[in-house]
Amino acid sequence: MAEKGLSFADRRANARANSGKLQARAEAAGNDLAWFDELYQAAGDDPAGVPWADLEPHPGLAEWIGRSGMLYEGRAIDIGCGLGDNAEALSDAGYDVTAFDLSPTAIAWAKQRFDRTRVDYRAADLFALPDEWAGAFDLVHECYTLQALKHDFRKKAFGAIAALVAPGGSLLVICRSRPDNVEVDGPPWPLSRAELAAFESFGLTEKGFQEFTVDRPDRSIPHFRVMYTRSKS
Numbered sequence: 001m002a003e004k005g006l007s008f009a010d011r012r013a014n015a016r017a018n019s020g021k022l023q024a025r026a027e028a029a030g031n032d033l034a035w036f037d038e039l040y041q042a043a044g045d046d047p048a049g050v051p052w053a054d055l056e057p058h059p060g061l062a063e064w065i066g067r068s069g070m071l072y073e074g075r076a077i078d079i080g081c082g083l084g085d086n087a088e089a090l091s092d093a094g095y096d097v098t099a100f101d102l103s104p105t106a107i108a109w110a111k112q113r114f115d116r117t118r119v120d121y122r123a124a125d126l127f128a129l130p131d132e133w134a135g136a137f138d139l140v141h142e143c144y145t146l147q148a149l150k151h152d153f154r155k156k157a158f159g160a161i162a163a164l165v166a167p168g169g170s171l172l173v174i175c176r177s178r179p180d181n182v183e184v185d186g187p188p189w190p191l192s193r194a195e196l197a198a199f200e201s202f203g204l205t206e207k208g209f210q211e212f213t214v215d216r217p218d219r220s221i222p223h224f225r226v227m228y229t230r231s232k233s
Contacts, residue, residue: 009217011048018042019051023187032153033102033125040105050106052188053082057089058143059214060174060225065093070170074138077164078119079126080145084110087119095139100124126160127153133164140164143174147188154189155198162202168232171204177211177224196226204228 006014022035022042043049056062065072076095078087083106087099097119101107104123111121124130126145142161149157165171176190184190193209200206208227213220 008048011046012051015039015043015049016051018049019187027150032150036101036148037103037105040103040109045109047083050082052144053085055083055085057085058174060212060223061086061089061141061143061172063212064172064225065089074169075136075166076139076141077133077137079140079142079161079164080148081110081121082106084114084117084119084121086141086143087121088114088117090139090141091117091119098122098133098137100129102126126157129160129164135163135166137164137166138169140169140171141174142171144176144188146173147175147186147190150186150189158198159202162199162204162228162230165204165228165230167230169230170207171199171228171230173199173224173226173228175224177222190222191224193224196224199228204230 019035019039022038026032026035026038040050047053047055072094074095076090076097078090078097078099081087081099081101084099087097091097099110099119100122102125107121107123111117140161146154146157162171173196176188178184178190178192180192180194182192205228206226207229210225212223212225214223
């Protein structure tokens with residue numbers, strides 16, 4: 001439920017602070033990923049309570065759809081789909097979209113928001129995905145999942161994400177960025193270009209790299225947008 005008397009911006013600031021507390025508590029309890037669903041549950045029906053939920057496609061994805069020149073067809077998967085805006089944008093562009101999130105609460109919320117959707121929303125764990133998803137997608141879209149992970153989970157995520165890309169398929173990564181060899185506090189924990197190069201150890205080739213900023217009322221946030229492809233053979 002919305003916090004009485006507070007603006008959206010103030011509620012969002014409180015949610016950011018709460019996300020750090022939830023993450024630290026989950027890590028201390030030895031269940032590092034539990035905080036995701038806890039955060040969605042704590043938000044109730046207030047999207048301000050989800051720090052990354054803007055109720056519109058990420059601007060880096062929206063701009064890419066508008067200018068990439070790709071044929072938007074085939075199967076796509078949206079990783080860590082949250083409330084569904086990116087998945088819906090990919091579906092509207094022409095893809096047959098599967099979207100998943102670790103949080104069952106997020107999936108239920110997305111289905112409620114888009115009750116006539118063509119997207120196949122699933123609650124699923126990136127580290128225990130259905131076998132039939134391996135190498136099954138022409139486009140894999142990863143926005144903000146990697147930057148929400150730490151330590152071994154983050155290292156494992158590169159391989160889990162790359163494994164979804166079909167022969168001849170592509171991976172589009174959108175993330176907050178940081179310079180190489182500069183560490184920051186989180187969540188989120190922005191990625192460096194050196195970290196992203198890990199995808200190439202899983203059979204992918206970088207085909208496009210852009211730096212851009214997302215402007216907020218109080219700051220501009222640096223981002224990377226990177227396209228990888230897998231050969232057809």
